[in-house]
Amino acid sequence: MPDTIMLQVTRYRPESESAPTVQEYEVPMREDWAVLDGLNYVKDHLDGTLSFRWSCRMGICGSCGMTVNGDPALTCGKFLTDYAPGPVRVGPLANFPVIRDLVVEIDDFLHKLPQVKPWLVRDDDGGVEDVEFLQTPDQLDAYKQYSMCINCMLCYSACPVYGIEPDFLGPAAIALAQRYNLDSRDQGSHQRLDVLATDAGVWACTYVGECTRACPKGVDPAGAIQRYKLTAAARTLLPWGKR
Amino acid sequence: MTQPRYRQPVSLFWWTRRRSYLLFVLREMSSVAVAWFVVHFLLLVTAVHRGAGAYQEFFEWSASPLLLLVNLVALAFVLLHAVTWFNLAPKAIVVRMQGRQVPPRAVAAGHFGAWLVASAVVFWVLVVML
Amino acid sequence: MARPSRAEAAAWLLFSAGGMVSALLVPVLVLLFGVLFPLGVLTPPDHAGFAALLGHPLVGIALLGLCVLALLHWAHRFRYTLFDGLQLERLRAPISALCYAAVLAGSVWAAFVLFGVGW
Numbered sequence: 001m002p003d004t005i006m007l008q009v010t011r012y013r014p015e016s017e018s019a020p021t022v023q024e025y026e027v028p029m030r031e032d033w034a035v036l037d038g039l040n041y042v043k044d045h046l047d048g049t050l051s052f053r054w055s056c057r058m059g060i061c062g063s064c065g066m067t068v069n070g071d072p073a074l075t076c077g078k079f080l081t082d083y084a085p086g087p088v089r090v091g092p093l094a095n096f097p098v099i100r101d102l103v104v105e106i107d108d109f110l111h112k113l114p115q116v117k118p119w120l121v122r123d124d125d126g127g128v129e130d131v132e133f134l135q136t137p138d139q140l141d142a143y144k145q146y147s148m149c150i151n152c153m154l155c156y157s158a159c160p161v162y163g164i165e166p167d168f169l170g171p172a173a174i175a176l177a178q179r180y181n182l183d184s185r186d187q188g189s190h191q192r193l194d195v196l197a198t199d200a201g202v203w204a205c206t207y208v209g210e211c212t213r214a215c216p217k218g219v220d221p222a223g224a225i226q227r228y229k230l231t232a233a234a235r236t237l238l239p240w241g242k243r
Numbered sequence: 244m245t246q247p248r249y250r251q252p253v254s255l256f257w258w259t260r261r262r263s264y265l266l267f268v269l270r271e272m273s274s275v276a277v278a279w280f281v282v283h284f285l286l287l288v289t290a291v292h293r294g295a296g297a298y299q300e301f302f303e304w305s306a307s308p309l310l311l312l313v314n315l316v317a318l319a320f321v322l323l324h325a326v327t328w329f330n331l332a333p334k335a336i337v338v339r340m341q342g343r344q345v346p347p348r349a350v351a352a353g354h355f356g357a358w359l360v361a362s363a364v365v366f367w368v369l370v371v372m373l
Numbered sequence: 374m375a376r377p378s379r380a381e382a383a384a385w386l387l388f389s390a391g392g393m394v395s396a397l398l399v400p401v402l403v404l405l406f407g408v409l410f411p412l413g414v415l416t417p418p419d420h421a422g423f424a425a426l427l428g429h430p431l432v433g434i435a436l437l438g439l440c441v442l443a444l445l446h447w448a449h450r451f452r453y454t455l456f457d458g459l460q461l462e463r464l465r466a467p468i469s470a471l472c473y474a475a476v477l478a479g480s481v482w483a484a485f486v487l488f489g490v491g492w
């Protein structure tokens with residue numbers, strides 16, 4: 001096995017450039033190194049000016065999403081040896097504005113997420129002191145898959161509709177709305193309808209399915225959206241739907 | 244002061260960049276074949292109204308190389324539509340019975356079964372009965 | 374903030390119904406009327422029998438339903454292909470209007486052909 005592998009990394013320095021460029025770095029190819037380890041090697045030994053986000057290194061925080069050889073990926077979960085002999089093209093997550101190098105602006109998602117009220121909504125005004133919600137394993141099963149989302153936004157990066165239509169609510173936001181809609185403890189699905197059943201909500205989705213392919217946690221946002229379309233249509237059109 | 248963000252452009256040909264995007268666009272274009280079927284079918288029924296001569300001529304016209312090619316392409320596209328539609332149906336129709344989800348494969352199989360039955364009935368009426 | 378869209382909900386429901394119906398029936402019909410009957414691989418239904426079948430009111434209604442739903446399926450899917458594939462979202466209103474006008478025209482033609490005067 002060769003000793004090293006070439007990383008071709010997107011650089012963008014807004015103070016001195018108007019568009020990104022590509023810089024090459026040769027990093028050691030260790031068997032247990034992920035692309036993220038390669039980037040950290042660059043930062044520590046080759047070029048301290050390289051900027052990128054990362055945290056847990058184990059696929060649970062969702063911070064290190066980037067475009068690797070054209071695919072949205074968590075760089076902590078893609079191993080250098082998978083790309084041997086290289087080179088490996090590392091760029092910022094597609095469909096997001098680039099702040100610097102590999103760091104993208106995620107404000108749009110952070111603005112959209114609270115709109116779907118991703119928390120348990122109750123009609124009754126019970127406080128938190130004496131409340132215990134019981135749930136059977138089957139009830140948990142109904143929404144568990146959608147609760148696996150780590151907000152890494154690989155799905156937004158994969159979604160061609162989001163790339164063309166920035167107003168689209170997007171896969172993760174809708175999947176998270178479904179996580180609560182389908183939770184037996186929640187009573188807020190009628191409130192979420194107002195945001196989900198709009199032109200920029202589920203109706204913008206044409207079921208490309210790339211979001212599900214890109215998702216590192218098996219959430220299947222495409223399925224979540226597809227399921228909701230029937231609910232959204234029924235509740236929007238039928239006057240006697242539950243309000 | 245915030246420095247300028249770089250907006251990554253989306254190519255007009257974004258759908259050629261990945262095989263899965265291309266397959267998606269082909270699937271979407273199958274709707275044109277469905278619309279073409281309606282046109283061809285209404286021309287057929289018009290010919291039936293006009294009499295046995297026109298009916299015969301319709302099939303001769305449909306057998307011309309151009310029409311045949313168009314309909315062969317249309318056939319490929321409507322098959323693509325049917326197969327992708329039934330395979331995706333389990334995602335849209337999630338049925339929970341007695342606390343468990345009906346297996347997606349069963350939902351898809353049910354759809355393919357219905358397709359087989361419907362096609363067989365139509366075939367029987369048009370080929371065997373008439 | 375945008376409101377739930379009744380128009381898109383209806384468009385999607387009709388698209389789905391049309392998609393299901395066309396998936397079930399159109400392949401065999403294209404195979405027979407577009408390929409096998411013209412090529413003579415199978416004998417087409419005889420004219421008198423087929424005309425009688427088409428004249429039956431229930432058959433007419435079913436076929437009208439198939440044609441209208443199939444066109445509604447096309448309209449929804451095709452306009453979104455233009456919005457996304459060709460990035461023509463800015464022309465959303467005129468494109469949608471044209472597509473559904475075509476559905477109306479096609480439906481009127483279908484009704485005329487299937488139930489028209491002199492039939």
